[in-house]
């Protein structure tokens with residue numbers, strides 16, 4: 051992993067202006083401030099509830115939260131995805147506000163933040179819902195299920211999984227629904243589908259042909275696999291859970307009240323990743339239909355990305371406390387041979403948009419994503435992430451006459 055810290059200023063008071071950052075040029079490569087070691091063997095196991103493309107590493111989330119906030123602070127993640135930043139913030143004793151447009155991401159975030167208190171409670175609830183789901187079995191008409199969904203499952207496994215899903219959705223059992231989606235597809239026996247990949251759903255019927263591996267195409271017992279999943283998820287349970295609010299919606303219309311001490315988030319990577327297509331089987335299971343494509347449209351991605359960032363952060367900025375931070379983890383995007391540096395798009399937005407004028411760029415950290423960690427390994431897509439830290443320097447207003455006050459911005463926003 052290669053890392054670089056450009057324009058690093060020691061402390062908020064020495065924050066560099068966008069102009070001085072531009073003038074400073076690249077600094078010598080330095081160690082990333084977070085540990086590059088893999089922490090899946092030590093992380094709270096709620097983090098491993100289910101996969102999500104574009105998920106941030108827990109070590110980065112942990113570092114950013116510890117470095118830029120204190121216990122009791124309110125942290126907002128408007129593009130929370132699977133909830134890595136919200137869960138890590140909650141584990142570190144911060145209050146959390148989370149939002150995402152993708153129902154699957156919102157489900158995972160709710161599941162992590164509102165998990166049952168103990169393994170025993172989760173198992174008890176699972177068994178009660180399983181009994182209740184029996185009544186829903188006879189109503190499962192697989193002819194109403196799209197053929198591409200049916201292709202992944204033995205019909206009896208699918209009927210039982212759908213009956214349980216219907217019961218859990220009716221009871222808003224976020225954690226147990228997330229467990230069900232977490233074991234929905236994989237090539238391992240502890241999962242519900244025929245052999246397939248775990249992250250993006252593709253059948254592996256060539257590698258595991260049914261005539262050679264007939265046992266992988268038999269009916270699978272849903273309850274015992276769910277119980278095993280619950281036990282795995284509570285291997286390292288959370289020590290504490292903080293008050294939190296999780297919303298599903300477009301970040302451009304996020305309604306906040308009061309202030310937040312930090313916004314820590316990784317926005318969509320200019321549609322390098324397709325969150326609906328790549329999560330399609332879990333999304334279909336969750337909603338029994340696929341949501342409309344709600345990511346940034348494929349055409350004019352750069353313009354759309356700029357507009358999304360400007361509207362979202364102009365809306366959020368008035369709610370960031372004085373000396374609070376906006377920390378963005380952004381990916382570099384590639385278009386054929388051309389590499390689009392989304393961090394410079396954001397840096398220039400923050401230096402030009404009036405509503406963001408009170409934020410100064412304080413730190414820039416580059417982190418190269420090794421091919422092994424990328425969801426697409428064909429050397430396309432995001433190869434480098436950049437962390438941008440902007441600090442609210444509203445108290446420097448005297449030095450910057452004409453800058454709108456937070457109150458004025460809040461009023462113009464409403």
Ligand SMILES: C[S@@+](CC[C@H](N)C(=O)[O-])C[C@H]1O[C@@H](n2cnc3c(N)ncnc32)[C@H](O)[C@@H]1O
Nearest residue numbers: 104105106129130131132134151152300301318
């Ligand atoms: C890079 S991912 C975030 C990953 C997250 N940090 C995690 O660890 O799972 C970006 C997220 O932005 C969401 N998104 C895209 N457009 C959005 C919008 N207009 N409003 C809210 N969320 C949006 C996507 O659904 C996706 O979950």
